[in-house]
Amino acid sequence: MSRFQIIRHGLLVRGRARHFSSVSLADIDHFRTVLPPHAILTTLPTVATAPVAPAELDQYNRDWMGKYTGKATTVLKPRTTHEVSKIVKWCNEREIAVVPQGGNTGLVGGSVPLHDELILSLASMNNVRSFDPVSGILIADAGCILQSLTDYVAPYNHIMPIDLGAKGSCHIGGNVATNAGGLRLLRYGSLHGSVLGLEVVLPDGTVLDQLTSLRKDNTGYDLKQLFIGAEGTLGVITGVSLLTPPAPQASNNVILALPHFDNVQPLYRKVKRALSEILSAFEFIDRAAYDLAVKHGQGRALNPEDVEGAECFVLVETSGGRREHDEEKLTDLLAELLGAEKPLINTGVLSQSPAQFSSLWALREGVTEAVSKEGKAYKYDISIPLAHFKTVVDSTRKHLGVKGLLGDHAVKHVVGYGHVGDGNLHLNIVAAAYTDEIQDALEPFVYELVSSYRGSISAEHGIGAMKTHALHYSKDEVSIALMRKIKAIFDPRGIMNPGKVLE
Numbered sequence: 001m002s003r004f005q006i007i008r009h010g011l012l013v014r015g016r017a018r019h020f021s022s023v024s025l026a027d028i029d030h031f032r033t034v035l036p037p038h039a040i041l042t043t044l045p046t047v048a049t050a051p052v053a054p055a056e057l058d059q060y061n062r063d064w065m066g067k068y069t070g071k072a073t074t075v076l077k078p079r080t081t082h083e084v085s086k087i088v089k090w091c092n093e094r095e096i097a098v099v100p101q102g103g104n105t106g107l108v109g110g111s112v113p114l115h116d117e118l119i120l121s122l123a124s125m126n127n128v129r130s131f132d133p134v135s136g137i138l139i140a141d142a143g144c145i146l147q148s149l150t151d152y153v154a155p156y157n158h159i160m161p162i163d164l165g166a167k168g169s170c171h172i173g174g175n176v177a178t179n180a181g182g183l184r185l186l187r188y189g190s191l192h193g194s195v196l197g198l199e200v201v202l203p204d205g206t207v208l209d210q211l212t213s214l215r216k217d218n219t220g221y222d223l224k225q226l227f228i229g230a231e232g233t234l235g236v237i238t239g240v241s242l243l244t245p246p247a248p249q250a251s252n253n254v255i256l257a258l259p260h261f262d263n264v265q266p267l268y269r270k271v272k273r274a275l276s277e278i279l280s281a282f283e284f285i286d287r288a289a290y291d292l293a294v295k296h297g298q299g300r301a302l303n304p305e306d307v308e309g310a311e312c313f314v315l316v317e318t319s320g321g322r323r324e325h326d327e328e329k330l331t332d333l334l335a336e337l338l339g340a341e342k343p344l345i346n347t348g349v350l351s352q353s354p355a356q357f358s359s360l361w362a363l364r365e366g367v368t369e370a371v372s373k374e375g376k377a378y379k380y381d382i383s384i385p386l387a388h389f390k391t392v393v394d395s396t397r398k399h400l401g402v403k404g405l406l407g408d409h410a411v412k413h414v415v416g417y418g419h420v421g422d423g424n425l426h427l428n429i430v431a432a433a434y435t436d437e438i439q440d441a442l443e444p445f446v447y448e449l450v451s452s453y454r455g456s457i458s459a460e461h462g463i464g465a466m467k468t469h470a471l472h473y474s475k476d477e478v479s480i481a482l483m484r485k486i487k488a489i490f491d492p493r494g495i496m497n498p499g500k501v502l503e
């Protein structure tokens, strides 16, 4: 087996360590016995189905950021677990590599092929299988869009335990496969806790049916946990059972402008103490990220005089059971913050209506969108102690300056935002283009910095294709060796999403 490296889109990407079979006309003939013609998109010239133009596969081959592009000739869209099983079994026998794909909204190149792997889109598996309004347990196909599940449970007064900027397109199966974190983690915890059961098609086509809806099940190894965050490298998640929490009766939010980053920590302590059980989010946006969000029309900008001199912003959300009680707590907190002898904040803007509530959230949720409108983003999603958030952003900016890479034609902005409550910083370097020069300046610089704080190189976005070579910054040799053994047990032929998570 040879290991080689390839250059794609100006970025060095480690290539697969073995050769897989390409999808052939005979394979397409076989898939036609499993799927109806419209569920097979192929650029191969088949007799029975007119080939699609290569451009029609772009949305499947290219990731959301336009950073990773594969060369898949074929996309299959099964509607049932049985169909997934038949397809995967065939691919395993033929040694065709398979990339399971949900909404393709990932940020680490995990959901697109690196070469000509077959893309297995779960988009047509989008039915809710059951919902129990008493327990709040939802069982859904993996291809259900997060927003549609949110809408589905809303009339029952439930919410999804996860919320992301990409909710309008991401799939619940992809959320689980990548162990997506998002904006509600502070309150509802990670998917390792909310997911009660999974249905997974293993690489040999076997269906692992663990789609239970038990809160408690202490019967040995909890196998489903292995697939949560495996990024499709161990099998294809086809069904998800998860616990949805009751909808809060009242939600409020406030955006606070802070004169100094150093105030974030004491503010967080104060907010936690004052709001206690109703605090549901504490999100951070630095000044550069805020300015980009405003520039690209994300949410409602605060009054310019109110944000003068603000170094960063914090968005606080409360979710509780009684509106008057929650509002009283929040307004008391604001009065205390603004009335303090040495105020931690310059100003606070409290939402007064559902529209304002959404608009304040848009300032935070819209940063990713704003960054993508501004240029090409190098994204680092790191866990480090909150005290070092600013140092990491500042050191990266300084380092790029020393390398002579700051300026409109190279790196335009270095911004930081994220989930303070979870110790998760999103460091985005926004450039005019993806270039090897910028890439080389950033790596291993950022990973070494993170490692110096004993942080994680991926807090919530996963490893994908982007960070396989950097896994050792966050996992020791023993852990990586065990991960390889687990991969070999589930997927001895290595067909499942090769080149992702593990090199």
Ligand SMILES: O=C(O)CC[C@@H](O)C(=O)O
Binding pocket: 107, 165, 182, 364, 365, 368, 379, 380, 381, 418, 426, 427, 428
């Ligand atoms: O785009 C990013 O880097 C972060 C995306 C997402 O995790 C967020 O928290 O907004």
Ligand SMILES: [Zn+2]
Binding pocket: 181, 182, 418, 419, 426, 460
């Ligand atoms: Zn995030």
